[in-house]
Amino acid sequence: MKTEMICIVCPMSCHMEIEQAEDGTILSVIGNSCNRGDSYARKELTMPMRMLTTTVAIEGSLHRRLPVILTGEIPKEKQEEVMKEISKICVKAPVLYQQILKQDICDLGVAVMASRSMDCYENE
Amino acid sequence: MQEYDVIIIGGGSAGLAAAIEAYKNGCEKVLILEREKELGGILLQCIHNGFGLHLFHEELAGPSYAERYLMLLKETKIETKTDTMVIHLSKDKILEYVNPKEGYVKVKGKAIVLAMGCRERTRGAISLPGSRPSGIWTAGTAQRYLNMEGYMVGKRVFILGSGDIGLIMARRMTLEGATVVGVAEIMPYSNGLPRNMKQCLEDFHIPLYLSHTITNLYGKDRLSGVQISQVDERLQAIKGTEKEFDADTLLLSVGLIPENALSLEAGILLNNRTKGPLVTQSYETTVPGIFACGNVLHVHDLVDFVSEEGKKAGYFAAKYCIDNPDLMEETIQEPITVEAAKGIIYVIPNQLYVNKLLEKQDFLFRVNTPLQEATIIIEKDGMLLKTIQKKHLAPSEMEKVTLKKEELEGIRGRLSFRIFAKGETV
Ligand SMILES: Cc1cc2nc3c(=O)[nH]c(=O)nc-3n(C[C@H](O)[C@H](O)[C@H](O)COP(=O)(O)OP(=O)(O)OC[C@H]3O[C@@H](n4cnc5c(N)ncnc54)[C@H](O)[C@@H]3O)c2cc1C
Numbered sequence A: 001m002k003t004e005m006i007c008i009v010c011p012m013s014c015h016m017e018i019e020q021a022e023d024g025t026i027l028s029v030i031g032n033s034c035n036r037g038d039s040y041a042r043k044e045l046t047m048p049m050r051m052l053t054t055t056v057a058i059e060g061s062l063h064r065r066l067p068v069i070l071t072g073e074i075p076k077e078k079q080e081e082v083m084k085e086i087s088k089i090c091v092k093a094p095v096l097y098q099q100i101l102k103q104d105i106c107d108l109g110v111a112v113m114a115s116r117s118m119d120c121y122e123n124e
Numbered sequence B: 001m002q003e004y005d006v007i008i009i010g011g012g013s014a015g016l017a018a019a020i021e022a023y024k025n026g027c028e029k030v031l032i033l034e035r036e037k038e039l040g041g042i043l044l045q046c047i048h049n050g051f052g053l054h055l056f057h058e059e060l061a062g063p064s065y066a067e068r069y070l071m072l073l074k075e076t077k078i079e080t081k082t083d084t085m086v087i088h089l090s091k092d093k094i095l096e097y098v099n100p101k102e103g104y105v106k107v108k109g110k111a112i113v114l115a116m117g118c119r120e121r122t123r124g125a126i127s128l129p130g131s132r133p134s135g136i137w138t139a140g141t142a143q144r145y146l147n148m149e150g151y152m153v154g155k156r157v158f159i160l161g162s163g164d165i166g167l168i169m170a171r172r173m174t175l176e177g178a179t180v181v182g183v184a185e186i187m188p189y190s191n192g193l194p195r196n197m198k199q200c201l202e203d204f205h206i207p208l209y210l211s212h213t214i215t216n217l218y219g220k221d222r223l224s225g226v227q228i229s230q231v232d233e234r235l236q237a238i239k240g241t242e243k244e245f246d247a248d249t250l251l252l253s254v255g256l257i258p259e260n261a262l263s264l265e266a267g268i269l270l271n272n273r274t275k276g277p278l279v280t281q282s283y284e285t286t287v288p289g290i291f292a293c294g295n296v297l298h299v300h301d302l303v304d305f306v307s308e309e310g311k312k313a314g315y316f317a318a319k320y321c322i323d324n325p326d327l328m329e330e331t332i333q334e335p336i337t338v339e340a341a342k343g344i345i346y347v348i349p350n351q352l353y354v355n356k357l358l359e360k361q362d363f364l365f366r367v368n369t370p371l372q373e374a375t376i377i378i379e380k381d382g383m384l385l386k387t388i389q390k391k392h393l394a395p396s397e398m399e400k401v402t403l404k405k406e407e408l409e410g411i412r413g414r415l416s417f418r419i420f421a422k423g424e425t426v
């Protein structure tokens, strides 16, 4: 059985073709430009994973929100639950780039970290 | 009047890369002028990941990509001024800026790099029918409000246009608890990257209506609903195909336009396809010593390409400033035209100076319609130079072709790019 799939790991968006046996075993993946495409195709057909980015509240800085990213992907259907947990986080400036803001979110084994640094700023 | 080697207008990814490269290539007095309170440009509001896989071999969030460049910048002696708006630029490379600390200032650059980015098309630019209630935003403005200030612009959202910013906002608003009721795209194909179609719409079961546009807006003070209709091949609404949606918010993701008010003032000629300056292989505009890169030149979807372009423009600006071309005996020469022929919207660079050919010359272009199994045909003075087979081409995905110096040598009149679709006859 052949499945066509577009790799979404990076914006190159390679068009791939996956050949599966009757029992679902993956026989071959073609069309990917790098290894990440291959592993994405395999995972997407078994357990789809997604990266999650959002913001948390920050005090004493130029902006009111600090952008955050997870240290690893989570199962696709866990996104909503993780969003709820992250929305409880509130931090104070200054924050360092890649500073960990919460460990092991929702027991998924990944942490929430700042995707930029944010200094203190006196809002006039 | 203060004089600098290279002045860069705009501190986004293009401007940062250009400044760092100009500095590395021997320019001591480099200045970046940025109107926002911090450097980084549009990346700072693009909190999603997917940036930098090609340059850093990592998948970074937009702000992280900017942070990496700001760290590189800190290692240099490049001067930066934020909260500083450039208000005028002239042919002789004198520019005027204003900021709260210094007031109004005039400076001169031996070379100038334009890196002002782009702006979003608004409803005015696309003329929407119906009433004029509040609740209508460009997708980028809504993104800035949500990601930097924490304001949700609405609860039931309809999105017009399938560009990437709109798709990314569809996911973002959904994750924040809003309901995105639909996305309408006037073209029969999506304008966003496939990865965004999948992760932002399909994952959340948000319907996409291709070949549809908005035909009416409802609501008095605040938007209460939208009506969409299917369009025919001439993009005209078809009667009887109307669909209505309850929505308090409409996001417009209908395209970006390079920000070239300053370029026009300096007398720089623009390309009517890209709406950005006409440039040579050195990224030099039609005004000697003024260079352009990033979204101000042509709208990019990959930041890696923006940085690459910024780096090149910075390198050539440094070279211009060090070689001091005003003192050099110029070999007056007509440039070769790079032509975007059948199936191609534009090619960058638009012009080539044969005496300045690079060892490897990159050409960036976009096709005008999605194609499977097509051939890119490159002709040199009307003779076939090269053919490249492509499994898949789309307007939303910029293509890059690299030609070697030997391949281009001897060219006299014109280099042309065109597309030969599968099944087409000559
Ligand atoms: C919403 C969105 C999502 C994107 N998503 C992705 C993605 O997922 N992956 C990816 O690789 N790429 C993505 N891109 C593309 C890429 O990030 C951008 O194209 C790139 O960052 C643009 O860089 P730039 O420097 O040309 O423009 P900008 O970042 O816009 O920088 C221009 C700067 O110039 C300043 N400026 C303008 N006029 C003046 C003036 N008169 N005086 C002083 N300063 C001025 C502006 O304030 C701004 O800071 C996205 C782009 C957008 C808009």
Ligand code: SF4
Pocket (backbone or CB within 6 Å): A007, A008, A009, A010, A011, A012, A013, A014, A031, A032, A033, A034, A035, A036, A037, A038
């Ligand atoms: S296969 Fe590699 S290059 Fe292609 S889209 Fe996937 S990650 Fe990007």
